[in-house]
Amino acid sequence: MKKLSASMTIIAVTLSGCAMSEGDFPSLQKRPYEDGAAIAESETLPAVEIALPADVQSDLNAAVARSGAAHSQFQSRLPAVKRRVDAARNAAVSSESWVAAHVELAALEGDRSPSVEALADIDALFRGQLERETVAGESGGTTIIARQRDVVQAQVDRQQTEIDAMMNRLR
Template sequence: MGRSNDARMKKIPLIVVGLALTLSGCAMQEGDFPSLAKRPYEDAATNSNPVSPPASPAVAALPGALQLAVDKAVRQSSLAHAKFLRNLSGVKRLVNNARGSAISSEAWVAAQMDLSALEIGRGPSISALADIDGMYISRLEAEYIDKDSGGAAIIAEKRELIQQQVKSQQDEIDAMKAQLR
């Protein structure tokens, strides 16, 4: 029993100190403290015509050499994409014929070979995407570091076109590969 009384006696000073600290916050002197009531500007109607930040300067054209490089990448990807689309129906036909065939059967091998050729044929589109990615990054750096005005948006628009072509090609190839499994 003596030990439990000792433990209680040791806890009492801690409790007293804790209460003193807690209650000291409630015993503040009266003073001139700010009101928590709403201020007049908090009830005012919001401005229906907010001021928009100034638009960044638009660039109508890229520097000549850069514009030529962007156009070349778009042309390269578009030509490869057109060729891809021309060859796509024939490859799809072979893949449909090979669906359900045994691996290494004649139909399966023919479909795989044409599918591989179709994949190789999209190389220029992928290369064009890599090229335009590099141009886009360089232009963004120039705008940020050198404070050159605009141009990245023009490249981004063309980049999106190439990226969509590459994605649609990949989606078609993935769908055909799934049929051959």
């Protein structure tokens, strides 16, 4: 019974705020800036994207190119390494085929290291650009870098996935 009376009190107090008829309350009518034309007009404004400084753009292009070359080398070597790993799949640890597979995997890791280094370089470029934009009150350059970073990150992720899968087959 006490729960019912407490609930009724809460409901009565809550509803009493809705029943107030006195006071200066704001109108619920549409305001002029809420009409469709003004909203549609503001949605068509182009996003402003600043260009990167020439040296930053050059460094970014170089890092992306290094990663792309490393990824191509990785991809071209991958089928042979997979064959070697498959041949060593059930081999005894320290057997000739097992060691050969691990040597090939290590070489494949070496092929991908320029991609990982490029990713670190791009991260440094991003941090530097973010600092410049913060000081200057600008934005947009980090977006350019982030797009390229996503490409390199995807390459590094694919490489790591391939290496992990082969390492798991050798266990």
